[in-house]
Amino acid sequence: MRIGIGYDSHRLAEGRKLILGGVEIPHERGLLGHSDGDALCHAITDALIGALGEGDIGKHFPDTDPQWRGISSLLLLKHIVGRVKERGFEIAWIDSVIIMERPKIGPHIDSMRNALSAAGLPPSLVSIKAKTNEGMGFAGRGEGVAVHAVCLLAPSPL
Numbered sequence: 001m002r003i004g005i006g007y008d009s010h011r012l013a014e015g016r017k018l019i020l021g022g023v024e025i026p027h028e029r030g031l032l033g034h035s036d037g038d039a040l041c042h043a044i045t046d047a048l049i050g051a052l053g054e055g056d057i058g059k060h061f062p063d064t065d066p067q068w069r070g071i072s073s074l075l076l077l078k079h080i081v082g083r084v085k086e087r088g089f090e091i092a093w094i095d096s097v098i099i100m101e102r103p104k105i106g107p108h109i110d111s112m113r114n115a116l117s118a119a120g121l122p123p124s125l126v127s128i129k130a131k132t133n134e135g136m137g138f139a140g141r142g143e144g145v146a147v148h149a150v151c152l153l154a155p156s157p158l
């Protein structure tokens with residue numbers, strides 16, 4: 001068995017779409033980033049890469065590489081989900097927490113869990129939780145989002 005941990009944060013900025021877990025959430029600001037800024041997909045991707053012991057998301061998808069500019073982070077996640085299978089593992093469970101003051105994320109969680117299926121992660125394998133930061137720190141001041149994710153990989157049956 002392997003466990004992995006992932007963390008990501010992105011700044012909220014004017015003129016950007018707010019995309020989390022592959023879902024566009026209506027809000028006046030969105031997440032700044034080289035890709036679509038989807039911090040949930042990035043944190044889960046990093047947890048999976050960590051469980052494989054193969055570095056981090058920046059090593060696999062360098063932000064200096066134009067081929068990843070503006071790309072849907074679901075595609076990055078899908079790429080790494082495929083790599084997990086290639087390495088002889090299956091994903092047993094993913095848990096995650098999104099820390100964001102506004103907008104309320106709770107009503108969008110089921111949509112996100114469904115959207116992650118496009119990356120090869122069925123809702124039955126993914127938990128997503130959301131909370132505020134009680135007004136403290138960058139997430140609490142509404143400057144951005146922080147996401148934590150953990151995963152458990154099990155050897156694929158032969």
Ligand code: MG
Binds near residue numbers: 009033
């Ligand atoms: Mg990121």
